[in-house]
Amino acid sequence: MYKLDIYNLYMSKKTQYALLGLLNMSPMSGYDIKKMVDVGLSHFWNENYGQIYPALNSLVLDGLAEKSVNQGSGKRKRHTYSITEEGQAAFRDWLSQPSSPVVVRNELQLKFFLSGSLPTEISIQIINEYRDQQRAVLEEYLESETYLRQSVANGEYPKEIQDVFPRNENTQSALEVGKQCNIFLLTLRHGIIALQGRIQWCDEVINNLEPDRKE
Amino acid sequence: MYKLDIYNLYMSKKTQYALLGLLNMSPMSGYDIKKMVDVGLSHFWNENYGQIYPALNSLVLDGLAEKSVNQGSGKRKRHTYSITEEGQAAFRDWLSQPSSPVVVRNELQLKFFLSGSLPTEISIQIINEYRDQQRAVLEEYLESETYLRQSVANGEYPKEIQDVFPRNENTQSALEVGKQCNIFLLTLRHGIIALQGRIQWCDEVINNLEPDRKE
DNA sequence: TCAGACATGTAAGTCGTTACATGATTCA
DNA sequence: TGAATCATGTAACGACTTACATGTCTGA
Numbered sequence: 001m002y003k004l005d006i007y008n009l010y011m012s013k014k015t016q017y018a019l020l021g022l023l024n025m026s027p028m029s030g031y032d033i034k035k036m037v038d039v040g041l042s043h044f045w046n047e048n049y050g051q052i053y054p055a056l057n058s059l060v061l062d063g064l065a066e067k068s069v070n071q072g073s074g075k076r077k078r079h080t081y082s083i084t085e086e087g088q089a090a091f092r093d094w095l096s097q098p099s100s101p102v103v104v105r106n107e108l109q110l111k112f113f114l115s116g117s118l119p120t121e122i123s124i125q126i127i128n129e130y131r132d133q134q135r136a137v138l139e140e141y142l143e144s145e146t147y148l149r150q151s152v153a154n155g156e157y158p159k160e161i162q163d164v165f166p167r168n169e170n171t172q173s174a175l176e177v178g179k180q181c182n183i184f185l186l187t188l189r190h191g192i193i194a195l196q197g198r199i200q201w202c203d204e205v206i207n208n209l210e211p212d213r214k215e
Numbered sequence: 216m217y218k219l220d221i222y223n224l225y226m227s228k229k230t231q232y233a234l235l236g237l238l239n240m241s242p243m244s245g246y247d248i249k250k251m252v253d254v255g256l257s258h259f260w261n262e263n264y265g266q267i268y269p270a271l272n273s274l275v276l277d278g279l280a281e282k283s284v285n286q287g288s289g290k291r292k293r294h295t296y297s298i299t300e301e302g303q304a305a306f307r308d309w310l311s312q313p314s315s316p317v318v319v320r321n322e323l324q325l326k327f328f329l330s331g332s333l334p335t336e337i338s339i340q341i342i343n344e345y346r347d348q349q350r351a352v353l354e355e356y357l358e359s360e361t362y363l364r365q366s367v368a369n370g371e372y373p374k375e376i377q378d379v380f381p382r383n384e385n386t387q388s389a390l391e392v393g394k395q396c397n398i399f400l401l402t403l404r405h406g407i408i409a410l411q412g413r414i415q416w417c418d419e420v421i422n423n424l425e426p427d428r429k430e
Numbered sequence: 431t432c433a434g435a436c437a438t439g440t441a442a443g444t445c446g447t448t449a450c451a452t453g454a455t456t457c458a
Numbered sequence: 459t460g461a462a463t464c465a466t467g468t469a470a471c472g473a474c475t476t477a478c479a480t481g482t483c484t485g486a
Contacts, residue, residue: 012473014322021329031437044324050475053439076436076482095330095337098344099322107229107314109259109402114236115310116398117391122310123398129313176332183331183338186423187324190416197412201405208401227445246465263447268467291454291464 015051016058017094020083023065024091025180026166027082030056040164040184043141043191056081064090112205120209127209131202138195145188152181226273230266232309235298238280239306240395241381242297245271255379255399258356258406271296279305327420335424342424346417353410360403367396 022033030052037047056079059065064087070078083091108130115123144160151161157177165180237248245267252262271294274280279302285293298306323345330338359375366373372392380395 014320014473018325021325024329025332029437030439041325041328044319044321044328046318046320046474048475049439050441050477051473078437091329092333095326095333095341099326101348102321102323103261104259105229105261106259106317108317109405110233110236110256111310111314113256113259113398113402114239114306116395117240118307118310120394126310133316179335180331182423183328186420187328189419190324190413193412193416194409197408198405201408204404205401208397229445244465245467261446264467265447265449265469266445291456293465 012051012055015047015055016064017091018045018047019052019055020059020064020087020091020094023059023081023083024088027080028166029078029080031078032166036163036166039160041187044187059087063087124206124209127202127205131199134195134198134202138192138199141188141192141195145185145192148181148185148188152178152185226270227266230262230270231273231279232306233260233262234267234270235274235279235302235306235309238274238296238298239303242295243381244293244295246293247381251378251381254375259402274302278302339421339424342417342420346414349410349413349417353407353414356403356407356410360400360407363396363400363403367393367400 019033022028022036028036030049033052034047034049037045056065056067059081060067063084065081065083068080068082070080108126112123112126112130115126148161151157161177161181161184164184165177234248237243237251243251245264248267249262249264252260271280271282274296275282278299280296280298283295283297285295323341327338327341327345330341363376366376376392376396376399379399380392
């Protein structure tokens with residue numbers, strides 16, 4: 001079923017369902033998808049062209065999406081994909097399936113653990129680096145959150161939100177967009193809480209290890 | 216340099232360094248490594264045989280580890296790997312390098328986000344599933360923590376800790392083991408804090424969405 | 431006019447998982 | 459004696475990344 005790609009015989013199911021879900025929000029091109037994910041969803045998802053274009057192809061072959069080439073004069077060539085009814089059904093079905101648990105492979109945690117046989121100083125360095133990283137990202141998210149919350153409260157739909165929620169003529173009311181913004185802000189909260197937790201942990205660790213520092 | 220495997224031309228650097236770090240704690244066999252990771256490090260790391268044996272091979276080829284086959288009578292065949300001096304240097308060097316940031320690809324977050332265009336009921340279901348999952352794991356970790364803390368406080372070294380810290384004759388004093396246990400408990404705290412954060416987030420989300428439920 | 435964004439796609443390389451194959455030893 | 463565990467390994471598959479190739483349109 002997924003074997004019609006010559007260079008890459010198998011497609012990622014995860015990518016396919018992800019794209020299916022995005023198409024369910026609005027018809028889009030591969031390029032749109034890439035931008036949307038990069039701009040708006042980067043704190044919990046990523047995609048790259050090497051997966052996107054083949055996956056879109058597979059969706060069409062499976063009858064879950066339809067491709068229409070926009071070749072209007074004066075316009076760039078654009079391949080716009082829309083979800084089919086079959087696709088919507090598949091999407092809903094996928095949503096209701098239990099999610100595969102996140103496989104953790106945290107390089108920094110590993111390093112910290114492995115540093116146990118080395119001078120405490122080394123462990124502390126590792127943690128400091130971790131904390132700085134997390135803090136920088138947290139800063140970013142918090143700014144983002146403030147900005148978006150204000151915009152939504154004012155009923156504005158600035159560029160940042162439009163990138164995440166492409167409004168298409170026939171399907172999306174302002175109400176729907178408002179609801180989706182809320183959901184989006186909640187996902188951002190998830191990122192923020194995770195980061196705050198990690199920073200809190202770093203502080204705990206430093207407090208715990210500092211006394212040994214000299215030793 | 217990494218091309219001597221016939222069936223898998225390239226080896227994972229991450230796996231190699233991970234194994235190098237584990238060997239730095241104590242000489243081990245591939246089987247030991249697998250068990251140790253499964254039993255003790257599963258909340259932040261994983262490895263499988265398909266990577267372990269080829270990676271050990273590569274380490275030897277690169278001069279970072281040495282293999283000695285234990286073929287004593289009455290004993291099973293065991294290939295024990297120990298880190299070389301060159302390996303120790305490489306390990307320390309790796310430790311001091313900045314870690315590659317964790318790439319997030321959280322299927323559940325994605326589903327939640329995508330559910331924004333569907334009835335609120337669906338979003339709530341997704342969150343409930345998430346919370347249940349996280350709670351179950353948290354329970355486990357907390358038990359583990361309590362048990363380990365008590366053991367360490369009593370100066371005991373029960374099986375669970377021995378699996379994580381294989382003591383070898385010449386290198387590890389009780390003091391060193393004590394310190395490593397502390398580091399290990401701190402990594403466990405990281406897992407616990409992360410889980411608690413996620414559960415807290417679920418509660419926030421439910422509170423936020425509940426009012427819309429009927430709609 | 432030309433840099434930069436728009437836009438689509440492929441090939442090769444990298445990384446990770448699963449399933450299988452094989453055999454020894456222990457212990458109930 | 460036979461099930462469980464110890465122990466090592468390979469092949470095939472699946473998934474993801476990076477670098478490249480190609481061309482279009484817009485606006486300073």
